[in-house]
Amino acid sequence: MRPLAPTLSLLLAVFFMVLPPLAATVDDSHSLAMEAAMPYVEQGFIVREEYWNGEVKSGQLLVIKHQMFKGNEYAFWLGSSNKGVTFDLRVYDEKGEEVSIAGKTAANFSSIRVNPPRTGTYTLTFSLSSAKEKGLYWALAYGYR
Amino acid sequence: MSPTLPLLCCAATLAWPGLVSMATAQGTAKAKFPGEVVSAVVVPVPSEIFSVLDKLGEPNWQQEIGHGDLPKTGDRTRLALVFGCVVAEGFVAVQAQDKEAVKDIGRDVMDLATALGLIKSVRPHAQAILDAADQSDWPAIRREFDRTQKTVRDTMDEMRDGDLSQCVSLGGWLRGTASVTSIIGKHFSEDRAELLNQPMLVEHFLGAIDGMAKSTRKHPLLETIRGGLSGTLSEMNAAKGSFSREAVTKIGVTCKASLTAILGR
Numbered sequence: 001m002r003p004l005a006p007t008l009s010l011l012l013a014v015f016f017m018v019l020p021p022l023a024a025t026v027d028d029s030h031s032l033a034m035e036a037a038m039p040y041v042e043q044g045f046i047v048r049e050e051y052w053n054g055e056v057k058s059g060q061l062l063v064i065k066h067q068m069f070k071g072n073e074y075a076f077w078l079g080s081s082n083k084g085v086t087f088d089l090r091v092y093d094e095k096g097e098e099v100s101i102a103g104k105t106a107a108n109f110s111s112i113r114v115n116p117p118r119t120g121t122y123t124l125t126f127s128l129s130s131a132k133e134k135g136l137y138w139a140l141a142y143g144y145r
Numbered sequence: 146m147s148p149t150l151p152l153l154c155c156a157a158t159l160a161w162p163g164l165v166s167m168a169t170a171q172g173t174a175k176a177k178f179p180g181e182v183v184s185a186v187v188v189p190v191p192s193e194i195f196s197v198l199d200k201l202g203e204p205n206w207q208q209e210i211g212h213g214d215l216p217k218t219g220d221r222t223r224l225a226l227v228f229g230c231v232v233a234e235g236f237v238a239v240q241a242q243d244k245e246a247v248k249d250i251g252r253d254v255m256d257l258a259t260a261l262g263l264i265k266s267v268r269p270h271a272q273a274i275l276d277a278a279d280q281s282d283w284p285a286i287r288r289e290f291d292r293t294q295k296t297v298r299d300t301m302d303e304m305r306d307g308d309l310s311q312c313v314s315l316g317g318w319l320r321g322t323a324s325v326t327s328i329i330g331k332h333f334s335e336d337r338a339e340l341l342n343q344p345m346l347v348e349h350f351l352g353a354i355d356g357m358a359k360s361t362r363k364h365p366l367l368e369t370i371r372g373g374l375s376g377t378l379s380e381m382n383a384a385k386g387s388f389s390r391e392a393v394t395k396i397g398v399t400c401k402a403s404l405t406a407i408l409g410r
Contacts, residue, residue, distance in 0.1 A: 046196075046287065049295040050187045061180030067189055067346050070339060071197035096177050118386060121345040125178050144193055 025081050026053050029139035032079030036109035037143060040075045045143035053139040056128060064124040064140070068116040072144045076100075079109040080128050082136045089126040089140075093117065186349045188314045190291050191236040191321030194340050199240070201337055204328045206241035210234070211323075212249055215256060216409040222364045225309040226407045228257045228297060229316025235274070235290040237324055239283050247278040247286055254293060261309075266300045267293060308361045311353040315370065318346065319403050326397030330390070338388035341396055344381040347374050369406045373399040 030053060037047050056062055068074055078089045087110035091100035099122070103111035116122065128136045198204050212234055215227060231253050238246035251274040258267035270293040277285040294313060301310040322341070329337045354362060354371050361367065377399050380392050 046192070046284070048187065048190065049288075049291040050298075052183055052185055052187065054183070056181075061178070062183055063178045063180040064183045064185075065345055066187065067343055069189070069194055069197050071200050071336070072193060092178070119339045119342045120386060123178055125180060127180075142187075144196065 025137045026055075026139065028081035029053060029079045029137045030141065032081060032108040033077040033139045033141045034079075036077035036079060036104065036106070036111045037075070037141060039104070040077075040111070040143055044145045045073075045075055046145060047141065047143040051139055051141040053137075055135050055137050058130045058134055058136055059127055061125055061127045062138075064126075066122050066124055066142075068114065068119070068122050070116050070119045072116070074114040074116065074142055074144050075103065075111060076114070076124065076140060076142045077109060077111045078126055078128075078138060078140050080136055080138050081108065082128075082130060082133050083107070084130055084132055085136060086129045087126065088129075089124070092123045092125065094120055094122075186346070188318055188346060188349070190294070191233050191317065191324065192240065192287055194321065194325050195236065195240045197340060198325065198328055198337065201334070202332055204240075204332070206237060207243060209237050209324045209327055210241055210243060210246050212238070212246055212253075213408070213410050215253055216407075219260070221261065221306075221309060222312055222361055223366055223407065224257060224261050225301070225312035226316035226366060226370075228254075228261065229294070229313040229318070230320040230404060230407060231257060232290050232294045232313075233317040233320035233324075236287065236321065239287050239290070242281070242283060244278050244281060248275055251275045251278065258297070261297075263297055263300050266296050270296060308357040311350075311357070312367075315350050315353070316407060318350065319370070319400050319407070323397060323400040323404055326393050326400060329393050330397060333390050333393065335387065338390075338393050339386055341388050341393065342381060342384070342386045344378060347378045347381060350374055351378065366406055370403045373403045 030051060033051070034047070037045070041047060052064060076089060076091070078087055085108070087105060089110050089112050090098055091112065091114045093099050099117065100112040100114050103113055105111070114122070126140065128138055130136055216223065218224060231250060235247065235250045238250055251271050254267060254274070255264065255271045258264045258271070270289050273289045274286055274293070277289060294317065298310040298313055301307065301313070325340060329340070351371065351374050354367055357367070377396050380396055384392050
């Protein structure tokens with residue numbers, strides 16, 4: 001068999017070194033968001049399968065535009081697999097007025113509720129802060145009832 | 146630059162979905178919220194809107210089921226659009242609590258997944274839909290339709306078929322919106338009509354089509370749909386959240402025209 005070129009060998013080595021821990025970290029953040037969702041599910045919230053995720057610098061504000069429908073109640077769950085993280089998660093209407101109601105916050109997740117006063121586009125803002133780590137993994141999921 | 150670095154970046158991106166998300170998280174923030182904009186949009190499933198319509202009255206969901214024969218085609222763009230339509234049809238059937246329709250749709254999901262080469266990923270969900278239909282477990286069926294769509298879109302994204310993934314979402318939104326306009330048209334009220342205030346989603350779909358590869362963007366179906374979406378966006382922007390009966394009808398007719406083009410019926 002022809003040996004792999006050194007560059008390709010290096011590439012494959014890095015690929016497989018990188019894969020397990022990073023994938024696990026992103027998935028863990030989603031698992032923690034789902035842990036935050038559990039009491040809401042018991043109250044009749046339907047959890048959406050699609051969610052947002054990524055890595056962010058500590059303290060960096062992230063902004064998401066999201067469609068919501070008046071008549072539904074929404075809950076958002078932000079999880080992070082990093083330890084010692086503080087969360088700030090809010091939702092604003094089109095005029096910039098905050099419409100979110102704070103929910104439970106624990107060591108690895110935070111949750112909020114929204115009763116949208118109108119049907120339309122809302123702005124979610126959130127940040128994660130840590131004194132120890134610069135890059136923080138996150139996942140944001142939502143449900144409705 | 147050495148070719149090794151881009152290759153390494155590519156490998157790391159493949160290995161770590163989170164990097165993909167962050168790659169889309171760069172953008173121009175509005176002055177009101179000076180942060181990084183996460184450009185990924187989560188499109189609501191039809192049942193999010195259907196649940197509000199249920200609270201505002203008791204729509205006859207049975208009348209909204211439009212299940213029929215699937216078009217015979219090997220065109221993957223069309224198949225992806227049809228797939229989205231069929232999953233949305235599943236949400237209508239769940240709302241109607243029509244066990245037989247759900248089963249028919251579950252079988253359509255399998256046929257379409259086979260045609261798209263995604264049956265391995267989709268079969269567990271489709272089987273779960275059929276099993277839950279036997280038990281009339283409507284929340285489980287709703288959850289499985291959502292999972293089916295996510296699995297198909299994720300698999301397409303992994304296969305670098307992001308354009309097809311967008312087509313799945315688009316087909317679902319068109320089918321869901323057609324049902325919503327139909328129900329609002331039959332029982333018009335301002336509260337119901339306000340549910341059509343979705344300009345951000347329409348802009349998202351227009352941007353998605355414009356960002357597709359030329360061969361996909363110029364697909365006759367997508368050109369037809371794009372024209373319809375532009376008109377729908379104008380209606381939504383003109384309504385400013387307060388839709389007239391005529392505006393609802395126009396949006397409904399536009400969605401149905403797109404669905405006729407996709408489904409061939």
